[in-house]
Amino acid sequence: AVAVAPGDVRVLSGKTRELQGPPSLPYIVGGDVCGIVVEADDTTTTEQQSSKINNHDFRQDDLVVAMFNIEELGPRGAMAEYALVNTKVCDKVPDGVSPEEAAAVSSSGLAAMAVAQCIQKGDRILIFGAGGGVGSYLTQLAKRHGASFVAGISRHPQRILEPPLSCDEAVDYTQENPWEKEEWINDPFDLVIDLIGGCWIELIHHSKSSGKGGMIVKTAKKGGRFVTMVADDPWFEAHSFWKATILFALLPAWRAIYTRVTRPISQLPTYSMVFLQGKREKLTEALSLLKDGTIISCLDPSSPVAFTTEAVQSAFRLQESRHAQGKIVVRVAQK
Ligand SMILES: NC(=O)c1ccc[n+]([C@@H]2O[C@H](COP(=O)([O-])OP(=O)(O)OC[C@H]3O[C@@H](n4cnc5c(N)ncnc54)[C@H](OP(=O)(O)O)[C@@H]3O)[C@@H](O)[C@H]2O)c1
Known part of the structure; x- marks a missing residue:
């Protein structure tokens, strides 16, 4: 599942092209994503060694959620059957949380948590x-x-x-x-x-x-x-x-x-x-709030949106209108 955010619309509009890209065309939209691991990098950085999860902990068939690629600034490449995600801002989805709920919480939940402080x-x-x-x-x-x-x-x-x-x-x-x-x-x-x-x-x-x-x-x-x-x-x-x-x-x-x-x-x-903190610990916290029912991902009535060109285009138009009622989430595939 892929959640649509205002940042996706900005990237697509070209108004922040020099900052957020896309670096080249064709460009695949989408940044906040939940999916099943097909392959995990087996290297671990020093930074990851000091955190609780390293790349080795992500295994094939794990259900994981990831935020837009913070290293490249803009949302990137998630609205597809396969996506490459940054494991620094990626975490396993707890049992009982659906892919749509997890994708929705990834940057919006973290943004809300930052403001709530x-x-x-x-x-x-x-x-x-x-x-x-x-x-x-x-x-x-x-x-x-x-x-x-x-x-x-x-x-x-x-x-x-x-x-x-x-x-x-x-x-x-x-x-x-x-x-x-x-x-x-x-x-x-x-x-x-x-x-x-x-x-x-x-x-x-x-x-x-x-x-x-x-x-x-x-x-x-x-x-x-x-x-x-x-x-x-x-x-x-x-x-x-x-x-x-x-x-x-x-x-x-x-x-x-x-x-x-x-x-x-x-x-x-x-x-x-205030800016959202794109850190795995924050994502872990947001997922546990979802799991224990402290927060619920509120999806717009249009969601889950079908993974067709027309449906995704209309999801983007709705996001651009700034009148979505909660999160718009595209269901790319179902297990
Ligand atoms: N700084 C950061 O790190 C960070 C992180 C995440 C998000 N953001 C930014 O935060 C903003 C909100 O994100 P979002 O995902 O919540 O956007 P959103 O889902 O598009 O929500 C926008 C809200 O604005 C309301 N709205 C639109 N026009 C309005 C008007 N004229 N008067 C009053 N309310 C109006 C809409 O309510 P109605 O439908 O009721 O009109 C809607 O609830 C975006 O600009 C996003 O880029 C910043």
Whole structure:
């Protein structure tokens, strides 16, 4: 099974070609994959020697899950009957977890786990993109990480209120502007999480137009925080490392510093950008959360998608629309 992610769409779009490839054409899409080992490399690196699993532990017929090839930056080559995966970010799938669930969790689950680290005990949190690939895991993890109240933004509010996402409150942004919701302005959030892109710009806009005390998130002085995983434009273009550095290092660093330096007088919360940690230990942790039922992989109603050209093309169109309800997963084959 192969899970589709926004990164796959970006690679296919060519907007980040110089950074994420593809290095050559024809190019096979797909990065997050679960499959059966046909052949395992029998060499072991020093790094692997110090970790619990080395290449020798992967044996023929093992069911394994792997994340997109982090060494080559972009998602690569998984949407096929056979795929070469990086064993550094690969792990065995525990019994009881399906290939589709495992493929879905591989980078989105890890991304959600990285954001969940920002939650502090007792936080009231608001998640933009609560029903998406990352959000569907994050909503399930939030209370475990100490959140006292979880609100989500989605055009399917009922879905995110129901288990397993179980948000305490949901706002359909097509019906109501969450930035102007009076109850939230009167009782602002400790933490706002942006999984859609552009929320910081929106926040600045509302902080200017609302004057004093009119924000849905607390100021930095009162402990308010803003965390994002996304550039201002979710389909950003970056044709050089310099552009990527501006987008993912300089601009976030400037915002992080500015909001901390101006903390005593600012109307803004502190800003942080978070990245997923592509480490096997994290993948192992995500798989054990799936196995013990702490989290469930929520698949979009279209999934499992058939492994045909038309079906995969429409899966990519759905991912590009940014309105998948959870993860889109293609079932390449069935044992
Ligand atoms: N930094 C990292 O390491 C890292 C790692 C993983 C992912 N990411 C990024 O995180 C982002 C989220 O990933 P994902 O897999 O969760 O994406 P996704 O599955 O496409 O979800 C996007 C969500 O955005 C919501 N949305 C779309 N337009 C909206 C709007 N105008 N207002 C409010 N909500 C809107 C959608 O909800 P509705 O359907 O309800 O509109 C959907 O739930 C992506 O940009 C991805 O690249 C970053």
